Amino acid sequence: MVATSSSVGSGAAGAAQFVGSKSRKYNYFEPRGKRATHYEDVTVDVQPDPERYLIQNWIIEFEGGKGGGAYQKDNTAIKSSNWHAFRAPDQEWERTHYQRQSKIETMVQSVITNARKAGAPAAFDKVWTTILQKHLGAWKHAEFGLGTSLMQAQRYGYTQMINNATLTNSSYKMRLAQDITLYLAEIGMDIDGWDDELGKKAWLEDPIWQPTREAIETIMGAEDYLEQYFAINIIFEPLVGELFRSGFLMQAAAANNDFVTPPVISAAEADYERNLANTIDLIYLLINDETHAKENKAIFESWTKKHSALADAAAAALQPVWSQPHSKPVSFEHVKTVSHERFSQILGELGLSR
Numbered sequence: 001m002v003a004t005s006s007s008v009g010s011g012a013a014g015a016a017q018f019v020g021s022k023s024r025k026y027n028y029f030e031p032r033g034k035r036a037t038h039y040e041d042v043t044v045d046v047q048p049d050p051e052r053y054l055i056q057n058w059i060i061e062f063e064g065g066k067g068g069g070a071y072q073k074d075n076t077a078i079k080s081s082n083w084h085a086f087r088a089p090d091q092e093w094e095r096t097h098y099q100r101q102s103k104i105e106t107m108v109q110s111v112i113t114n115a116r117k118a119g120a121p122a123a124f125d126k127v128w129t130t131i132l133q134k135h136l137g138a139w140k141h142a143e144f145g146l147g148t149s150l151m152q153a154q155r156y157g158y159t160q161m162i163n164n165a166t167l168t169n170s171s172y173k174m175r176l177a178q179d180i181t182l183y184l185a186e187i188g189m190d191i192d193g194w195d196d197e198l199g200k201k202a203w204l205e206d207p208i209w210q211p212t213r214e215a216i217e218t219i220m221g222a223e224d225y226l227e228q229y230f231a232i233n234i235i236f237e238p239l240v241g242e243l244f245r246s247g248f249l250m251q252a253a254a255a256n257n258d259f260v261t262p263p264v265i266s267a268a269e270a271d272y273e274r275n276l277a278n279t280i281d282l283i284y285l286l287i288n289d290e291t292h293a294k295e296n297k298a299i300f301e302s303w304t305k306k307h308s309a310l311a312d313a314a315a316a317a318l319q320p321v322w323s324q325p326h327s328k329p330v331s332f333e334h335v336k337t338v339s340h341e342r343f344s345q346i347l348g349e350l351g352l353s354r
Helices: 038-043 094-117 126-153 160-188 198-205 210-221 225-252 261-287 293-317 319-323 332-350
Strands: none
Touching (some): 038 160, 094 160, 126 160, 126 198, 126 210, 126 225, 126 261, 210 225, 210 293, 225 261, 225 293, 225 332, 261 293, 261 332, 319 332
16 A cells, blocks of 8 residues: 555654554555454554655665665565565464464473383384484484575565465474474483493485485575575475374384374475465465566576475485385385375465476
């Protein structure tokens, strides 16, 4: 909405007058539905935009910046006719995010505490305990890398709706990395000969994990925040993240007398469904932008080609992990087929090709 010229009498923030300016109800934006949701009320235009309300331009500007204020549209190669059109399907904002994270942490801690009281870790298959130390211990570094990348990306989004979705995504990744760290440390107290350093060593040195490191560090090094967000949720997660979490840990744990790891990891899959829905909604809007659709689609397909090649290499390198447990309830080839079908479905929703 644009201020009327007759209402402009000051350069102060909020000086422009709009329909409903003095109302206690938030009606200065177009809601997604018939009525604004609580999420929209506390999120839309929290990050102001000179093209909408700030007649004096940005109210803050960082020293050494590129000029023009705190947020730049050229922080991404993608263009939009209306950056403010995006609404996160999960409608998560600060309070609901903290509430959900708290519930997950309570569940995870209860599972671990009850399992230790029952002596469950000591009953794990001995080979499986080594796998947890080495490979689950390595995976926590992957989650931390993704969370760090998203934390960087959220700084540059042009609207609060985009930044909220990216930041909550980062928070989920950081929580999971922390959950894995604490989980391994706690069950390690009940298992003789436990080595907390095996995971870090595998992440840094084991050939199995180096392509995953390369894929994640490539995402971390990207300078375009939407490339980072897109590469993580549209490409890396279905091809590598779900492959390892759901296709290995969730499948093989119980068959090796471990009924504790699956509930600890399970929240991450629910996290991803929310993050994926948010990402698809945003990318779909940009690919179908009334002005920039063709250009945007070409950029997204170039990112798909770049990051899917790295993700495929990462997944292929992880194949030996599936052969290590005593009990092997599912083959790598089956899980890989499922992950590629999932990836193709996601691309199909967006109208993208590899």
